[in-house]
Each structure stands twice: as C-alpha cells, then as structure tokens.
Amino acid sequence: MPHTDATTVALARDGDCDAFRALMERHGRAVYRLAHRMTGSPQDAEDVVQETFLRAYRQLGRFESRANFSTWLHRIAVNCSIDLIRSRRHQETGHEAADLEHFEASAEDRVDHSPERLMLSTEVQERVTAAMAALSAMERAAFVLRHFEGQSIEDISRSLGLKTNAAKHSIFRAVRKMRLALEPFVET
Amino acid sequence: MMTHLTEDDLVLHYYGEMDAAAEARATAHLGECGECHGSYSRLQRVMALVDSVPAADAPEGFERVAWARLEAALPARRSGWLSWFVYSPARLGFAAIVLVLVTGAFFAGRLLSHAPSTTVATGATGAAPGGVRERILLVDLGDHLDRSQMMLVELVSADDADAVDISAERTRAVQLLAANRLYRETALRTGDTATAALLGDLERVLVDVAASPSTLTQGDLDEVRRRIDSNGLLFKVRVVSSDVRERQRAALKTQRIVS
Numbered sequence: 001m002p003h004t005d006a007t008t009v010a011l012a013r014d015g016d017c018d019a020f021r022a023l024m025e026r027h028g029r030a031v032y033r034l035a036h037r038m039t040g041s042p043q044d045a046e047d048v049v050q051e052t053f054l055r056a057y058r059q060l061g062r063f064e065s066r067a068n069f070s071t072w073l074h075r076i077a078v079n080c081s082i083d084l085i086r087s088r089r090h091q092e093t094g095h096e097a098a099d100l101e102h103f104e105a106s107a108e109d110r111v112d113h114s115p116e117r118l119m120l121s122t123e124v125q126e127r128v129t130a131a132m133a134a135l136s137a138m139e140r141a142a143f144v145l146r147h148f149e150g151q152s153i154e155d156i157s158r159s160l161g162l163k164t165n166a167a168k169h170s171i172f173r174a175v176r177k178m179r180l181a182l183e184p185f186v187e188t
Numbered sequence: 189m190m191t192h193l194t195e196d197d198l199v200l201h202y203y204g205e206m207d208a209a210a211e212a213r214a215t216a217h218l219g220e221c222g223e224c225h226g227s228y229s230r231l232q233r234v235m236a237l238v239d240s241v242p243a244a245d246a247p248e249g250f251e252r253v254a255w256a257r258l259e260a261a262l263p264a265r266r267s268g269w270l271s272w273f274v275y276s277p278a279r280l281g282f283a284a285i286v287l288v289l290v291t292g293a294f295f296a297g298r299l300l301s302h303a304p305s306t307t308v309a310t311g312a313t314g315a316a317p318g319g320v321r322e323r324i325l326l327v328d329l330g331d332h333l334d335r336s337q338m339m340l341v342e343l344v345s346a347d348d349a350d351a352v353d354i355s356a357e358r359t360r361a362v363q364l365l366a367a368n369r370l371y372r373e374t375a376l377r378t379g380d381t382a383t384a385a386l387l388g389d390l391e392r393v394l395v396d397v398a399a400s401p402s403t404l405t406q407g408d409l410d411e412v413r414r415r416i417d418s419n420g421l422l423f424k425v426r427v428v429s430s431d432v433r434e435r436q437r438a439a440l441k442t443q444r445i446v447s
Binding site for chain 2: 024033034046054125127132147168175178179182186
C-alpha cells in the first residue's frame with residue numbers, strides 16, 4: 001500500500017532519501033506546471049523545481065505534519081518562481097506601446113478563422129500559449145498569481161516587490177494583451 | 189446613469205478587487221448599459237479561453253532527470269557520496285573555502301579582465317592583484333573540464349555490446365554535476381554567458397548520464413552519444429579546456445613578472 005504524504009514526509013525527515021525521492025516523483029509535475037506558468041520557460045521551470053525541492057528538503061523539519069504537504073510545497077514553488085523572476089527583472093526589456101501595437105496587428109490577421117475551427121482545442125491552446133508567452137516576465141507573474149493562484153493585488157505587490165499601482169498595472173496590461181490576442185476568437 | 193466603465197474597471201470587477209461602493213456601482217451599471225455589458229462578456233469569454241488551456245506538462249522522463257539533478261545538490265541528512273562531506277566538518281570547511289575562492293575568482297576575473305570577457309576563450313590578461321585567485325579558478329575549471337572530457341570520451345568510445353556497463357561514468361557524472369552547477373551559476377552571476385552556455389550544455393548531458401541506469405542497451409548508448417555529438421559538446425569542451433590551460437599559463441607568467 002503506498003504511503004500517504006504525511007508518512008512519506010516523516011520518513012524523509014528521518015533521512016530516508018528514497019522517501020524524499022517519492023515525494024519529488026509524486027509532486028514534481030505539479031510544481032513544474034506551476035513554475036512553467038509563472039516563468040514561461042521549460043528550463044526555468046526545471047530550475048524552479050530543483051530549487052523548490054532543495055528548499056523543501058532543508059525546511060522539512062519545520063513542516064507541520066498536520067498541514068497539507070502539497071499546499072506547503074506549492075507555496076515554496078511560488079516563492080522560488082518569484083525569486084527567479086525578480087533576479088532577472090533587470091534584464092527585462094520594456095514591453096510598452098510597441099508590443100501592444102504588435103498585438104493589435106497580429107490579432108487582425110486572425111479574425112477570419114471560423115468559430116468551429118477555433119473551438120478546436122489545439123488551435124486555441126496555441127493562441128493562448130502564444131499570448132502568454134508575449135507577456136513580459138512581470139506581467140506574466142502578476143497575471144498568473146492573480147488569475148490562476150487567486151492572490152489579491154495587494155499580496156501580489158508584496159510578493160513581487162512592486163508598488164500596489166505597479167502590480168495593478170502589470171495585471172491590466174497583461175489582460176489587455178490577452179484580450180487583444182484572443183478577443184477576435186470570442187466575437188459572437 | 190454613471191459614466192461607462194473603463195477596461196481597467198472591468199478587470200477589477202472581474203477579479204473582485206473593487207471596494208464595496210465601486211463594486212455596487214459597477215454591478216448596477218452593467219445591468220443598465222448594453223455597451224459595458226457586452227465588453228464585460230467578451231472579457232469573461234477571453235478569460236474562459238485562458239482557463240481552458242492546461243498548464244504545460246513536464247517532458248517524459250522528467251522525474252528521473254529531475255531527481256538526478258536534485259540528488260547531486262541535496263545537502264546533509266543523506267547517504268551516498270555526499271556523506272564524504274557530511275560526516276567530516278573539516279572537509280565541509282574545506283569545501284566552503286574552495287567555494288568562496290572559486291566564486292571570488294570568478295568575480296575577480298570579471299572585474300580585472302582588460303578585455304570585455306564574454307568567454308573563457310579570450311586571452312588571459314589577469315592583472316596582478318587577482319592573479320592568484322584567477323589561477324585557482326582556472327586550475328579548478330580546467331580540471332573540471334578535463335574530467336568531464338574524459339568521461340565523455342569514454343562514453344563515446346565505449347565498446348558496442350548488447351548491454352554496456354556505464355556505472356563508473358554514471359558515478360562520475362553525479363559527482364561532476366554538483367560542481368558543474370556551481371560553475372554555471374557563478375558564470376551566470378558574473379555575466380560570463382559563453383561559459384555559462386557551455387556548462388549548461390554539459391550539464392544536460394551529465395544529467396542524462398547521471399539519470400541513466402548502470403547498464404545501457406546499445407540503443408540507449410547510441411542515444412547518449414547522439415546527444416553528445418549533436419551540439420559538438422566534446423569539441424567545445426576540448427577547445428575551452430585548452431584555452432583555460434593557455435590562460436592559466438599566461439596568468440602564471442604575469443604573476444612571475446609582477447613578483
């Protein structure tokens with residue numbers, strides 16, 4: 001019978017390397033998915049997975065056995081993703097008016113798709129993925145935290161080290177870009 | 189009737205981020221204004237599209253590769269080769285000193301280099317005050333590249349057979365992985381992108397080998413060889429290793445002249 005998370009964590013805390021490996025194998029993919037959403041890059045997602053499990057390993061002693069391991073790990077992964085994004089913040093080039101214009105132009109190219117065709121999930125997936133990929137790192141992180149993680153703008157500003165207004169505007173810009181890219185496909 | 193809701197108002201309303209009064213006004217307005225209601229409906233549909241796309245899944249074999257990387261980096265409380273450090277505070281201290289020297293040498297190399305150093309292959313012109321540290325780094329990095337090169341050569345030239353035992357190479361790959369990650373991160377931090385890229389390529393192969401079973405089928409071994417060949421890794425490691433040795437000699441010469 002497979003061990004529960006609580007039992008496996010207890011074994012890992014006692015130095016059982018195989019138990020920690022089991023935890024990684026059980027939760028690694030979920031962490032990867034979150035990290036990929038946050039960072040937009042497979043390689044960064046892999047780095048976040050590694051850092052997340054390293055931190056988790058170091059902090060296992062502080063994990064309360066009554067808590068949910070998956071939720072705890074998820075929080076660490078969000079923090080690791082944010083740390084990576086913040087460390088690269090200086091490298092980010094501005095995504096200002098120019099790329100919004102690009103969005104409008106490229107969205108116009110797509111309006112001739114029929115709704116039937118667009119409902120085919122692969123095409124929709126490609127469009128959404130491309131739209132997400134075109135967000136700046138900060139816009140993407142703020143949007144993912146607000147939209148997928150359900151964090152408040154106040155919390156997001158604290159996590160990302162931004163002023164509340166800046167966090168808000170990152171989300172506005174992200175949503176505006178998503179609308180420009182995707183609205184042609186949801187027109188009725 | 190209140191003025192129309194802006195696009196940003198609609199976003200705040202969608203996420204429930206308006207204060208109570210603004211929220212009530214927005215809800216009332218959306219009930220009355222067809223234009224704003226239409227715009228809000230489109231926003232909801234766009235968000236529904238976003239929600240319909242699942243997050244990217246990790247590639248096949250992800251757990252195996254992730255564990256190989258993680259295992260090489262895990263600190264104390266474990267068995268295996270890391271126990272060499274774990275059970276000896278003196279060795280741990282020695283490792284810490286080497287880590288500080290290596291990191292310091294990377295920074296010194298960056299700061300003291302005369303030319304804008306984007307690669308370890310640029311000629312060595314280490315200035316005297318950083319000379320010793322740079323030499324330590326060069327010796328260390330050179331040794332690391334040599335050991336990696338030897339392991340790659342052994343894999344590439346292993347005898348063909350139905351089942352090939354690569355346990356020795358696998359053990360070495362695990363050991364090299366931890367050092368390689370340290371060098372790569374230091375190179376990244378110091379902006380030495382060319383070295384970081386080479387070490388990144390090397391790390392992917394080391395991870396593959398470390399995550400492999402001890403015995404490979406001929407097909408698996410061919411796949412490992414193909415990955416080594418595909419980006420000319422062995423050649424690049426040779427070139428950079430040779431350049432590092434050149435720089436090492438030049439740094440030594442400079443040090444002698446100064447002293």
